[in-house]
Amino acid sequence: MRILVVGAGAVGGYFGGRMLAAGRDVTFLVREKRAQRLAQDGLQIKSPVGDLSLPNPPTVQKQDLQQAYDLVILSCKAYDLADAIDSFAAAVGPDTTILPLLNGMQHLDMLAARFGAEKVLGGQCVIASTVDADGAIRHLNTFHGMTFGERDGTESPRVKAIGQQLAGAGFDVAVSTAILQSMWEKWIMLASLAGSTSLMRSNIGDIMAASGGLEFVNGLLGEASGVAAANGHAPGGPFFERTRKMLTETGSTLTASMFRDIGNGARIEADHIIGDLLRRGREAAVKTDLLQVVYTHLKTYEARLLHQPA
Ligand SMILES: NC(=O)C1=CN([C@@H]2O[C@H](COP(=O)(O)OP(=O)(O)OC[C@H]3O[C@@H](n4cnc5c(N)ncnc54)[C@H](OP(=O)(O)O)[C@@H]3O)[C@@H](O)[C@H]2O)C=CC1
Ligand SMILES: CC(C)(CO)C(=O)C(=O)O
Structure with a gap:
């Protein structure tokens, strides 16, 4: 499964980094400054459940996005959402699923309006993480879970497949029938x-x-x-x-x-x-x-x- 993680910040960098270390096919969509930092220093995660140092994590910038991905995991801040949506639009094809991890609810409507409601899952993460001044992701406690599901509560083949893909990638994963x-x-x-x-x-x-x-x-x-x-x-x-x-x-x-x-x-x-x-x-x-x-x-x-x- 080809996974595009939009943003390599506190949430996207953490979960994307863990998935990458577990051998999943992950690429980060990043902006120029973050791309430079990741190329220079790699993706560094400091965590009480285990540090990670990933040299040269795969990144792409919006102007180079040409192919559709199977799964887009969205992890920008809400104030960047409109710009992020424009940035990853080229990665959304007929079979792409979008899994947003933002807090709040309004992003679901914005994503559905742009890409179609059927493409958008509900999702959330339980983590406390931040990006240090040196660009490293700092995980602040031992919680690291991601929960997602169809917004209509059905247990679809695609959420099962995503659940299988994310399971065993170094954090807790749950498929929910009551994600909203x-x-x-x-x-x-x-x-x-x-x-x-x-x-x-x-x-x-x-x-x-x-x-x-x-x-x-x-x-x-x-x-x-x-x-x-x-x-x-x-x-x-x-x-x-x-x-x-x-x-x-x-x-x-x-x-x-x-x-x-x-x-x-x-x-x-x-x-x-x-x-x-x-x-x-x-x-x-x-x-x-x-x-x-x-x-x-x-x-x-x-x-x-x-x-x-x-
Ligand atoms: N941090 C936490 O502990 C938790 C956060 N959340 C929620 O998760 C969401 C993300 O938060 P968090 O990870 O902390 O935020 P961060 O600011 O740490 O990370 C967001 C990342 O998104 C990137 N980004 C924004 N726009 C684009 C774009 N157009 N293209 C590529 N990358 C982009 C930013 O890039 P750049 O570096 O270029 O600015 C940044 O690296 C928020 O809604 C937050 O409320 C939920 C639970 C816990
Ligand atoms: C859920 C909680 C409180 C955990 O960090 C959070 O997301 C926040 O402080 O913004």
Whole structure:
């Protein structure tokens, strides 16, 4: 199976690198600077479950993409999505399947609009990884899983084939018959964690120590869950309880990558993770007051980034 991984960043570099090391036919679609870095230093993964050093990983840039691939794994940030879609379009043929790993949901609609709904799987990954200043992928804990499935919940031959191809490639793989529900649940958790830690400028433990902190996090989780329910994906009881416990744990040092990105002056997925949830909530007349405050806060940060020197 010919696999094109779009982006060799924290997610794509990690999973693509593991697949490559396991002998899968993987090529990374990259932009010029990343291509140069990979040619010079190779793909380096630093991980508590095992480092990898892959000299000369196969890369291609958009102007050289000529053939269709069997599987396109999409791992760009949401703010790069429109550009990435244009970049990998030449790799999508009649039999190509697209497996996106972005957080949020809106990318599914954008991909379906461009390539046809039947080409697009649902997908998500459980990992915490980042790209160091030297270009190496740093895996921050021991979780590394990828889950995907048909959006209509069927167990199609193609998801079985992809599951077989990715199994044994050095990370956990699961084919799901309820991938949209899983994606919504992850979105609820992430929007609540990213929203609260970014707005309150600290970790969950500090928010819990603050007057009104517990009520704020519970309120945000309630709003996000309300939007999901109004969109036909009410969070399951066990998921909700687990998430509520995790997001309200006294002394927890938990933060979201969005909080850390803000600290580093980096770009964030404000529209994809919070703005889109807010929009869907408004359309369904769900209470979204706290989400609105979070969104305004994040958009203010983005406005400030625009006039700060790089
Ligand atoms: N990192 C994590 O722990 C997790 C991330 N996610 C989600 O996964 C998605 C990806 O995140 P992450 O990997 O952290 O992001 P990164 O910024 O680390 O990686 C994204 C990569 O996509 C590349 N890219 C963007 N546009 C193009 C293009 N047109 N052509 C080729 N390459 C392109 C970027 O290239 P360049 O280097 O040129 O900028 C970059 O290397 C996000 O939606 C995120 O929310 C989900 C779970 C965990
Ligand atoms: C799920 C979680 C919290 C794991 O890193 C995440 O995706 C993020 O922080 O952006």
